[in-house]
Amino acid sequence: MMSEKQLPASKRLLKNNRSWMNGEFKGKFLVTLSAVIMIVATISITIFLTTKGLQSFIKNGVSPIEFLTSTKWNPTGENPLYGAFPFIFGSFAVTILAAIVAAPLGIGAAIFMTDIAPSWGRKIMQPIVELLVGIPSVVYGFIGLTVLVPFIRGTFSGMGFSLLAGTIVLAVMILPTITTIATDAMSSLPKNLREGSYALGATRWQTIRKVLIPAALPTLLTAVVLGMARAFGEALAVQMVIGNTRDLPSSLLDASATLTTIITLNMGHTTYGSVENNTLWSMGLILLIMSFLFILLIRYLSSRRKI
Secondary structure, eight states: OOOGGGSOHHHHHHHHHHHHHHHHHHHHHHHHHHHHHHHHHHHHHHHHHHHHHHHHHHTSOOOHHHHHHOOOEETTSSSOEEOOHHHHHHHHHHHHHHHHHHHHHHHHHHHIIIIISOHHHHHHHHHHHHHHHHSOHHHHHHHIIIIIHHHHHHHHOSOSOSHHHHHHHHHHHHHHHHHHHHHHHHHTSOHHHHHHHHHTTOOHHHHIIIIIHHHHHHHHHHHHHHHHHHHHHOOHHHHTTSBOOSSOOSSTTSOBOOHHHHHHHHGGGSOTTSHHHHHHHHHHHHHHHHHHHHHHHHHHHHHTOOO
């Protein structure tokens, strides 16, 4: 039997080509299968959650208007009430307030690392930001419960469990996300933007404010939206500090609740298929819709990048 080296060149080439094609086919099959699984999983989750989320309106007769606008939530009462507006308001409130707090800090930290700090300063800041990203949600919530809540209670009176506590915890949680993406945005800007601005006599701060930030603005906004998306879907850390009441808060120091905290607290205590259980699935559907809207907004902002 002839060895591979003794085979004619044409046959060795054909054999190597077949081996390469087999490897190519396997590689394409694996990556295609991965993509198909991801698409099928996404579509399946969307269909399942949509079906379950609409049951309360179609099967149980809960009014969508009452569900979205009423401030009364008492699903176990003699006359059950299914107003989810306080939880919707709480979700939007802590998300927007957290973004207002975290966005300037995150973008400011990114500008410091890319345009102001010496090389050793970035080497110190980068691991700190990465460490914050890796801290589990329950750790943030536990720190908020043991440090932040008592501080608010002692400083402003009240119970300490409040919208303010939830806002601060979420702001700290989304800060590294915003900082990381904003740093990448500022670092990816062409050097000739800075050089051209300095050549025209602009100072460092004029360059940052009038040249770099406008050029990176779409990506900076994307960073903020991604942080908001994480904040809107956060449950455990917020649940530990926000108070979890059914009432609409009238100030930052009042206790509140979000869609995620109510689902987390109540889903395990309801009967599958009951009206209360179905309304919790409806809240989950709202979270899914908001996730899609955040994704669409991110894609829109990404398409408007100037650089």
